[in-house]
Amino acid sequence: CTSLVAEDPDGNLIHARNLDFGLFMGWDLKNRSWVITEKLKPLVVNIEFTRNNHTVFKSTNFAGYVGMLTGIRPHMFTLTMNERFSLDGGYIGILEWILGKRDGMWMSFLTRSVLENATSYAEAKKLLSDTKLLAPAYFILGGNQTGEGCIITRSRTHSINPLELDPKKGRWYVLETNYDHWKEPLFLDDRRTPAMKCMNQTTQTSISFKTVYDVLSTKPVLNKLTTYTTLMDVSKGKLESFIRDCPNPCMPW
């Protein structure tokens, strides 16, 4: 996955992501694609969650999956999550759950609860940083004020080394793939460098849905695992998403 939050010179925040899923889950030799990735694409839906006939939040989802990976609470905050691979992964959390130790939260249920119940960027950030989880994860959170954007790197128990927007110091965007931001990505899977190169080339003054979509359309940020691209504008309460394909030549991840 690749997620980013960018701030334009007027303080408007754009949050966007590519959702990549299905690595090593069956390679279709004939079509040169991942089997599960292709099966997930027709399941992509946009959902408006309502209560008392009012919109509570919007999300891009897979039909049949009740948790959230991408969502916007209009005029309050935007949220995406990226997978964080670890040997201390979710299977330990699942084992603990089965054995009756149930003090952790399932990742996608937490993001759904945050989108449903949190009413500010600060509240969402606290919940995503402090709630004990069954699996490690990266949460990318955007707010509705200048400087409100961060990457929360989560172990199962706590938040590690958060990275925040700091436009005054020139950090006008934060960008996360599937590696800790303070470490180099795996050289065979470096989507961070090309994505940052394109963001820097775009410059802050030109940031928009259009230019962010361009960044997320550049290979290998766009790759054979990419199922959808979502663009969100918190102040307009707008969410757009598109099912993607990556014609050859294209990286398998």
Add this chain to the structure above:
Amino acid sequence: TAQYVPPFTEDCQTGMYPPSGPTFKGAVTWYTVDLDLPPSERWKGVITDKQKELASMIQAIKDLADAFVPSGRLIDLVDRDLPLMVDTLPYPFNEEIRGIATASGVPLGEVVLFNIFYEIFTV
């Protein structure tokens, strides 16, 4: 302008929006989920429309599992033991998952598996 070996990188794209062409596979349909409905009823509209696609994706996961464990015991385990797990999941997610299984006709254990996929694949 491009390398064909990892890390494959091309020049930054421009003029891709509004989406069209070979990297755009289609628009995404909007649905409404009413949180005032009982959890088991909330996803009916979505699942009615996507029943075939959901069953096809679950079948692909089963085929993959069968490729790893050809005896079929892995899927037996999913169908027999994962439904028991749904009772331990927090409300309203447990009820929503039950509702999805009922509306789609997909066995409950397989819907549970789909919903806990993330935790399984972080390793």
